[in-house]
Amino acid sequence: MGNLDKFANHKEWGIRQIALVFCFLFCSSVFAEGPYKYAAIEHLFEQKVGVVVLTSVYKKLGLSIEVNPLPAKRAQLEASNGMLDGEVMRIWSYGEQNPQLVRVPTPYYSLNTTAFYLSERALAISTLSDLERYKLVVVRGVKHTADVTANHKYVEQLSSTDKLISFVHRGRADVALTNKVDGLVASKRLKLNEHIAYSAPLAVFPLYHYIHERERHLVAKVDEVIQAMLRSGELAQVIEQAEQQVLNSGY
Template sequence: MVKFNKSAEFSFSCSSRILLGTVLAILVVFASIPFISNVYAAKPSLVLTIPKSDGILIHFAQQAFKEVSQRSGIDISITELPKKRALVEANMGNYDGTAMRVINLEKDYPNLVRVKSSVFSVQHVLFSSQEGTFEAVHSFHDLAEYVVKNNFKVGYLNGSKKAKDELSQLPLDNKIALGGPIQAFDLLKAKRINAYLAGPGMTNRDIFNKHYKGTGIQEVGVFAKFPLYPYLHKKHKELIPLLEQTLKAMIKDGSLNRIRDKLEKQ
């Protein structure tokens, strides 16, 4: 029989205790990692889409959501995509939502949930290719009758659900979906279309004033005015109450109007 002396037994016992203590310490460290990571976790972040054809409205969105970020603690950034793709990608969850779109998108994009505080109000404006046309037209019903009677063609932006709905009374041969405002104004200038239902009005007026004054193109008038809302993908719906609260505060203290007024004066 092998016998251990007391010294050897004591040494083995101490070594075992040290080893056991080390193992327990390691386990405590690993167990605490999730807690530490939660304490120091980065604040929530969102990437919202906006149509790249929105021009000056993009600058509004960037400035408005920068302030929303500062107030809410949500890190929000804006990315530009083609008008229809901006909705499709957000609905698929490839982005976290869309910055400013019309009400009732959920019918066609069921994964998007509306933030019920409007961030902006826009106009849909009609431009014509020559002076004197469309003067007696004051509604979409009048527009449909006038366009069909004269066999005219009206352009609108592809991906604009609102414009598509507004022109639903027109036969397919009397309307055409276009890639952006520049294409629309170019076609007006060349008289290849007779009218352009332009939205947002703020963006299109800015483009018209900078590049198309004196070309014979005329603004007929405002045909619609409506609010725009942010939408989040449903996986981020828990952030919606905080965004609504923040936007309501910015509406109440006039912050959103100040951002808009500053851009319009530039």
């Protein structure tokens, strides 16, 4: 009987250990939130600013994020398929075309669609309709330029803003269409800022954070923080600091 008692006690101890392991794993999955993993379009100024701002937003919720810089098309694929938890920022129409991603209602940044061209050509571009006569280059997969050139006959897609500006400088395109700050920084980085002119903003797009539907419980929480930061003026301060940080990094 003594051996049987020992066996029973040993078996009971083993069951308790297994139960504790399962409890630990279950509790960890329930209570340990984050880091949430988001995509950002690589090499774009506004996306890098968004990463800094969004990190501050999530920190107020006691949460952390990890961001994967990716080409725009791949970012869309991985976010919409649920391989990642969403995207740092996109324009409104992106949500209409990707129903698996839930738009946080309050925009927290914006971009200006701007035309860049050779200074010596002095092109007359003040509206989007003025672009119809020109050969354009845009960054592949970026929604704001894709939307405004949807019915345009002469559009070539490239992988970065630097390549857009280089194409224009070499005469391979008439106009590079991108966010104003991206174009200005790329021109300066390529030492072409004295040769490249730019239009007034042709369109302004608010930018929204997108979260995959499986994590939709975050949407209201994140939106509440963004609204509070907007009301208090903190959002503007964080954006200003983020912009300076990104510019200083040379991104």
